[in-house]
Amino acid sequence: MNGARDTGTRALNDGELPPFSAVLWRLVSLRDSALLAVFPLVLVGTALLPAETKRTLVFAYTDPTVITAYASHFVHFHVDHLLANLLGYLLVVPTTYLLSIFADRRRLFWTMFATVLLAGPFVLSGLNLAVPRDAIGYGSSGVIMAFFGILPVALYNYARPFFVSDLRARDLPVLFFLVVGIISGIVLPRSDATVAIAVVSGLLAAGYGGFILVRERRARNRLGSPSRPVRPFGYVELPLVGGVLLVGYPLVGFPSELVAANRVVNLYVHFLGFAIAFVAAYVGEVTHVLAETTGADAE
Template identity: 50%
Template sequence: MTAPATDERDRTGDAKRRADRDFRRELLASARAIDVFALLAVPGALIAVFALPEATRRSLVFAYTDPTLRSAFTAHYVHLSADHLLGNLAGYGLLAGVGYALAALSGRRRLFFTAFATYLGAFPLALSALNLAVPRNAIGFGFSGVNMALAGLLPILWYCYARERFFPAASVAALPAVFFGLVGWIALLALPVSTEGIGLGGLAIGVASGLLAVLYAASSEVRFPPPVREHVRTVASRPGHGDLLAVAAVVAVGYPVVGFPSDPSGGGSVVNLYVHLLGFCLGFIGPFALLAGGAFDG
């Protein structure tokens, strides 16, 4: 005797709904009130700074021709227009929210908040100082450099979550290959691509980064399991957890589209692609080095 197909679909749907509820309960149980407070403190600070008079905000931006230690830090928390602020708040909410969920459910809260505190406290000064390597008569401001550091952290948290929940044999040695691949993707997004002139730059960097990713994976003896369909089914069979893994992957690959527009000028300002790239690279390299060195083990 066989059950009707509709009964089978109903049972499958009920199982997925139960799995979703279990996932939400686990996520809520993993979150801590102090963590949520720390995450919400950032948009609170950005909004508070935006509420200051415009003249005060302009005094806090980083002038490349007249840099000060104070403005090197404060500029990253200053926005001169509501659109700029809202864009960075949305980016922060997406990156910090997804990143925290991955960290909480993989037992990597310490990794997340060590990086988080470093990005907020040290990165503004570092990014401003490195900005002086490109002399120009301009001002810099906005939270996007810190957001890009969070984007650099996301692949690491994705790996930690995937290893904890799905693939315990996954090796940290694969992460640099992912990094090179993302840098190549960023080059294709940010630089014009053509077969002549400057357009060769984006194409060349993209191809070179892709080759570096492949060569690194080969030299580090990273092995990609052949039964891809089985792993896809494994992820898909766990609603909630699998959804988070997929969403985080989409954000990791998709956010550079926002951070590295092909036309960085518009609205009377220019997107600082240089500081975005610095934020992304430094945001990845530091946590990866600590993770690979075992700083967060135990």
């Protein structure tokens, strides 16, 4: 049960929709834009530091410190590495933000954004120590994959009003299994383990997705397809962009070449970033729905 639908969600479903640009202008605040710009500005500012200074900020697994556990996730030594992470951020985070505010989940987005930005580096660095090795870690790919972990929840919240059936928060894992299937089946090096994970994730995603589609078809046969307002340009294109990113970004976030320019891509921290952030956002969404439902029942 999704509970009472809020004003922002109903706006996607009922009545005559205003131009997308007008709603965008009303929902996006200057403060939000400034906060979204903090992360890329920090990345650029850190990249401009002298190389010797940046070397003192990398996370050495054999000699970890609290400062490097956090700061290393903002350090880049190569322009291509920096540009790739900036591009990933500029694609994923603004899209997730827009999906969230149009679905009236601004608070959930900012809670997750702050959690990833403030706690994410410490969590990822700490979990890296679970695999002992004489190496160093730096770069923000893991953090950006954590931001990517919020995208499925934002996409679900935006798309929910398009369904006649009661799309539930418990249906969200279908998107998680879809991404895991793509990562393990297409991106990661082929092995018995990755093939097994890809097969299981693919079957779960296909089975659960098919169940949702069958449920939706039955609901439409029983209730009929409701009349929908003509959606001006932007309302449909935004979730399409989110869907393309959901399927396509893992191909970028998990590069096929694991060794490039004497750097080894840490796929472990990439996947951890995505998985942990998704679970946290999923729990946040379920908690929101429970609070919403409890409030509606109390009334």
